Amino acid sequence: MADRILYGYWRSSAAYRVRIALNLKGLDYQQRSVHLVNNGGEQHSADYSQLNPNQLVPVLVDNGLVLNQSLTIIDYLDEEYGGGLLTPKGKEQRYLVKSMAQDIAIDIHPLNNLRVLQYLSGQMGASDTDKQNWYRHWIETGFEALEQRLNKTRGRYSVGDEISLVDVCLIPQIYNAKRFGVDLTPYPNINLVTTSLYGVEAFIQAAPEMQPDADAAG
Amino acid sequence: MADRILYGYWRSSAAYRVRIALNLKGLDYQQRSVHLVNNGGEQHSADYSQLNPNQLVPVLVDNGLVLNQSLTIIDYLDEEYGGGLLTPKGKEQRYLVKSMAQDIAIDIHPLNNLRVLQYLSGQMGASDTDKQNWYRHWIETGFEALEQRLNKTRGRYSVGDEISLVDVCLIPQIYNAKRFGVDLTPYPNINLVTTSLYGVEAFIQAAPEMQPDADAAG
Structure with missing residues (x-):
């Protein structure tokens, strides 16, 4: 299994985008659910705030590199892994x-x-x-x-x-x-x-x- | 004068970003003011909607290429004109x-x-x-x-x-x-x-x- 963890939530649109991009590129990943409602919102926990001070999902940790913002994460996947480019070069x-x-x-x-x-x-x-x-x-x-x-x-x-x-x-x-x-x-x-x-x-x-x-x- | 027109509004933050980027790169440009309040909001006019169906500022027209979204415009300036890169390569x-x-x-x-x-x-x-x-x-x-x-x-x-x-x-x-x-x-x-x-x-x-x-x- 790749050293790649997606912190997300099933209903988060931004996490949904990253899941699509990972799938399109055929990249394996583990999911960690950050429940946005239970426990007052797990995105506000001390542990998660360390990963992303904005207390929003998603975060992708890819070989130790911690990335937030779905558009940034997808740019990274495009530039790092190539394959079908989601942002074309032309x-x-x-x-x-x-x-x-x-x-x-x-x-x-x-x-x-x-x-x-x-x-x-x-x-x-x-x-x-x-x-x-x-x-x-x-x-x-x-x-x-x-x-x-x-x-x-x-x-x-x-x-x-x-x-x-x-x-x-x-x-x-x-x-x-x-x-x-x-x-x-x-x-x-x-x-x-x-x-x-x-x-x-x-x-x-x-x-x-x-x-x-x-x-x-x- | 360069063939470069920025459709913006003095108080629009997104236009402000593009002005900063153009200045940092030393690029000449003409300004066209799209008054966001007068006349029911000039961004809703038929002419402007042709340029940007989202009816938001800014739009940059650079040598005939019509670009909306300030972050996209700044990426374009970075990639097209180089100079001090606003998004570093590392x-x-x-x-x-x-x-x-x-x-x-x-x-x-x-x-x-x-x-x-x-x-x-x-x-x-x-x-x-x-x-x-x-x-x-x-x-x-x-x-x-x-x-x-x-x-x-x-x-x-x-x-x-x-x-x-x-x-x-x-x-x-x-x-x-x-x-x-x-x-x-x-x-x-x-x-x-x-x-x-x-x-x-x-x-x-x-x-x-x-x-x-x-x-x-x-």
Whole structure:
């Protein structure tokens, strides 16, 4: 077994991205579950804070190198292990892929993170409906833009016919969208790409419900 | 004059990052102001949406190549123009810099964007105090973690003695922190780095109040 440990949580989108990338590259890894809700959130424990002072998942420890931030981890895997590159080398495609992935990972996802929802209900007294509307709003805003960009970039996958970092970020975001009841019918490009990706083993095996720490009640 | 146009806004942190990077690399550019408040937000105009369907600033058009997402733009500048690299090549420093920059650009900044504050007051009816607390909370959460990481990485700048992408992301975040009255005294490492960076011409010239579209009343 490789000396490679992923600290994650089955439902964390950012950990989900890293699982997909590891699978696409055929890299073995061990999983350590950091339960984001139990025990007041295990990401706040002293041990985990040592690994990542931001107290967020995931962290990948690869041959002793401790890495946080899913996009950094995936860049590392791309640069260190090669194989099918998730960020292509060609100039135009390279920056297209990076920016579209960041459109999801920066402009949608951080707003819908668990700690943000907890703050909205805790400190701001938001109702469940308010939180659901919030969640859907940021996904819909981001998906409208992504749908337009896909008009120009889509092949079998988000950017042409090779799987890229955009796809790696998209599928966890689709998981969240479905979980919060976002209506996906206005996004035919997104749906076509999603259907292609749902057939890829690396994505299937990375799905939240396939993980050892998946909790039907969670 | 170079064929290089930055669509930005004086107070946008993401545009501020790109201005710093352009200055550090000594690259000429023209500025086009996209006023984020006037006219219902010029970033929503048909013309600008063509450039960036996400309707966010900045966009850099460099010799006809249209790039969005500040981190992507800065990667592009690093890879295309070389000079002092904002993301170093050495393995450990490389991923350290990327992840620490993302700790700011992903885990703090998107939560405090103008559109988010507008949503909080508009759709959620948050008071000014609620919004201010929200803003400070995410900066303080992020700065606590950054302060710890700097214990191990800080030299004259955030990571050693060379200016990096972390510094480029830090200074706009400090600007926001001061604007919203965050008490910075608990962060001595951050303050030392900030003091160093305040003396660097590329940072001075990129400051919001130095920009042609700066508006004392805005």
